[in-house]
Amino acid sequence: MEVRENPQLATCLIKDVVESHRGEREGIHQSDLNYCLLKAFYRKTAAEKKIDEKGELTKELGKAKHILFEHLRGHTYEARTSWNGISGTIDMLGKIPVELKTTRAFPNKNGVNEAYVEQLKTYCVMTGKNRACLIIIHVIPAIIKAYTLKFTNEEINAKAEELIRNRNLLLKAIENNDPRFLPAPRYDWECRYCEYNHICKGGNR
DSSP states (O other): OOOOOOHHHHHHHHHHHHHHHTTTTOSEEHHHHHSOHHHHHHHHHOSOOOOOHHHHHHHHHHGGGGGGGTTOOSOEEEEEEEETTEEEEEEEESSSEEEEEEESSOOOTTOSOHHHHHHHHHHHHHHTOSEEEEEEEETTTTEEEEEEEEOOHHHHHHHHHHHHHHHHHHHHHHHHTOOTTSOOOSSGGGGGGOTTTTTOOGGGO
């Protein structure tokens, strides 16, 4: 018997996944504004992108997390919401927004990931709430952590102002096809995993 790896087939499967979800996020999505604005610009204007196979596969596998929570009552799954021209999809929406995350990392002793906090703060802005729930599924070593986050009015208002400011910056860049005045990435790790790092020099600013 002969067994040979077929990397071309694997790549084709990932490309099919990318194409099947292309266009799902028309307009301005909350993720465009909470992460690198340069990446959001290139996502909307680049003719084509270098496929991040690992990232796309991780994204699709992460969607399977909802199977674990189908028994929960009183929640709307994949709740689509919008606010001031900004759209978002909340994993579960009941009395408060609930976000599910999967990670291979061990639980962080220093607190919750900042990116998760900013996303939930955004959902509070979009739903008029000041509390949200975060559920983190640590694949290794198979641990589930749940957190309730409560934000002050000042934090909610500051986030709302930030979203509007970033929305306006991104729309201006797209309209003028000029990303030069967009800020550098919020997080240091964003450039390392970005599928546009072959055309963007944002990390070198």
